[in-house]
Amino acid sequence: MASALVTGATSGIGLASALALGDAGWWVLATGMDSVAGDDVAEQLEKKSGGAFIAGDLTDPEVPSGLIKSIVDTTGTLDLLVNNAGVHFAAGLDRLELGQYDNLLEINLRAPVVLAKLALEVMLAQGSGVIINIASEAGLVAVPGQIAYNISKAGLIMLTRCLTADYASQGIRAVSICPGTTRTPLVEKAIAGAPDPEAHERMLAGSRPANRLGRPEEIAAAVVFAASDVASYLNGTEIVIDGGYTVV
Secondary structure, eight states: OOEEEESSTTSHHHHHHHHHHHHTTOEEEEEESOHHHHHHHHHHHHTTTOEEEEEOOTTSTHHHHHHHHHHHHHHSOOOEEEEOOOOOOOBOGGGOOHHHHHHHHIIIIIHHHHHHHHHHHHHHHHTOEEEEEEOOGGGTSOOTTBHHHHHHHHHHHHHHHHHHHHHGGGTEEEEEEEEOSBOSHHHHHHHHTSSSHHHHHHHHHHTSTTOSOBOHHHHHHHHHHHHSGGGTTOOSEEEEESTTGGGO
């Protein structure tokens, strides 16, 4: 049975992706910060194709290597890494606090690079593997007022391209999935924190031709497709699921 590691898997896109992979026959190791929510995730995965949850902070130097070791020890393989965990805050460069910037990059970009490096060692040895980076429309266009987030997601897209350029000939595939604004807890928190939440949500929805926010399950479906054998010629590129935002 193929095995997958999904980060940020206690809610939103990560949770939807972990469960969708389970439905598609993958054994899934889910990880996130919330151990209580993780217990429920593990229970749901066990009812599908099997899986487990390990709580951990990806900025802890010991956690990424521990996750890779756990999935390999349990299943004998690592076929898919989904780098999904991320944080967000709003600020233009003039209001950017460098400490907050460093923390965001450590979670959104450095941790995926570390996990990809560790996963790559296993995947190269077995001659195959897929790395999916959950980037964003904000990695493709400069969404105003969130410079740190934009930079981190653009970095994930370049990580994907570099993985393909360097390792496609050795059986490795890498894909960026770029969601538009999707109704996740992260987005709900941003909406709730706006001076006028209803107006802010209308603005987010109205900024794209589809005139609505995305659903986590829509992004998860793309994860399952990109990871599958039917997408074996898909490599080094972006799947954009943004309701048309980037064409306007």
